[in-house]
Amino acid sequence: MKRFLLRLLLVLVVAGLGAGAAAGYLVWTRMHQPFMAFAGELFVQIPQGDGSGAIARRLVDAGVVADSWTFRAAVRWSGRGQTLQAGEYRFADAASPLDIVERLARGDVYTIAITFPEGLTIDEMAGVFESRELGTAQSFRAAARDVSAIAELDPAARNLEGYLFPETYPVSRDADAVSLVTAMVERFKAVYAELAKDRQATGLTTRQVVTLASLVEKETARAEERPIVAAVYRNRLAIGMGMQADPTVIYALRQRGKYNGNIRRVDLAIDSPYNTYRYRGLPPGPIAAPGRAALEAALAPAEAKYLYFVSRNDGSHVFAETLREHNANVQKFQVEYFRSSRAGRSGGSGRGSGR
Helix, strand or coil: CHHHHHHHHHHHHHHHHHHHHHHHHHHHHHHHCCECCCCCCEEEEECCCCCHHHHHHHHHHHCCCCCHHHHHHHHHHHCCCCCCCCEEEEECCCECHHHHHHHHHHCCCCCEEEECCCCCCHHHHHHHHHHCCCCCHHHHHHHCCCCHHHCCCCCCCCCCCCCCCCCEEEECCCCCHHHHHHHHHHHHHHHHHHHHCCCCCCCCCHHHHHHHHHHHHHHCCCHHHHHHHHHHHHHHHHHCCCCCCHHHHHHHHHHCCCCCCCCCHHHHHCCCCCCCCCCCCCCCCCCCCCCHHHHHHHHCCCCCCCCEEEECCCCCEEEECCHHHHHHHHHHHHHHHHHHCCCCCCCCCCCCECC
16 A cells, blocks of 8 residues: 555656646747737837836737736746836737847837938928928927027027937937927037037137037038138138128028029128128027037137138039139139039039138
8 A cells, every 4th residue: 555655646746747847848838939919010118117017918918928927937037027128119020928028128119210411400300300200390490499408508599500419319109399309409418518528619609619510511511621611710710701601691591481592692692690791700600400520620620721612513622721712713613614514503502612
């Protein structure tokens, strides 16, 4: 009898081990098995503060995982329970519970990339914002009128022109204009602080530096030319010479809804404080959003004596120290070029500075 009981106990133990192994194998299989009980594209919002149990229920309700128990087992197995991150996640294919745990641990949240190239105005940025269906252009312009974030840097600012840093920003689907504009201003402040740390723009306020940088941004896209263009404008400021920058005239025309892509001779006389053909010195504020390189050039212009530059019509410019040299360059690269060209272009935006 005693021998029989020992044998029975041994059988039960072996059976129990087998059942445990089978159960373990089943859990292991389910943790690695892709699952999908939804069609097409699905978004799931994981709120801040949700634990693994609450997250599991949301995923089960959405059809992303088969059952709560398997997902929580995957969390325990991976050891990532303390690193699951909140946010909106996009699902479009079948995925295993372990794969989903890893995604949540990485914080692989769904974002939309919105890019603002260098040299855009607030109005142009508002158009980009609306085109990505994040909100209306009007809401973006309204957000850009809040100058509280740059009050210390620029007490004279009436809007954020020049202070919305041009870059690519990842935003959530429910991002609004205020949150995006705030991020853009903070990015500007970080970049500007870094660039200005070891540089001093002698005699210029932050507003003037950013304004100068916006002229540089609009005048040339060539990295090697930006410090030289900045030097031209700084040299002109030093002797009280007009900036005579076409982009400022374009900005003045756009403010009045009169810019059609060309500058006519009569436009150079438009009565606007932004018209640097009519009023000496820098315009009253930035005319666009300068990028990092343009800001750096404004803070550290080249050591050059140039006072003039004109377009070569290939994206580059030729520089001159004297009006005589400049007039010769204008004759060669503007008058003769357009006289021989049959493209019929007026050359409105290619004159460069220093007419």
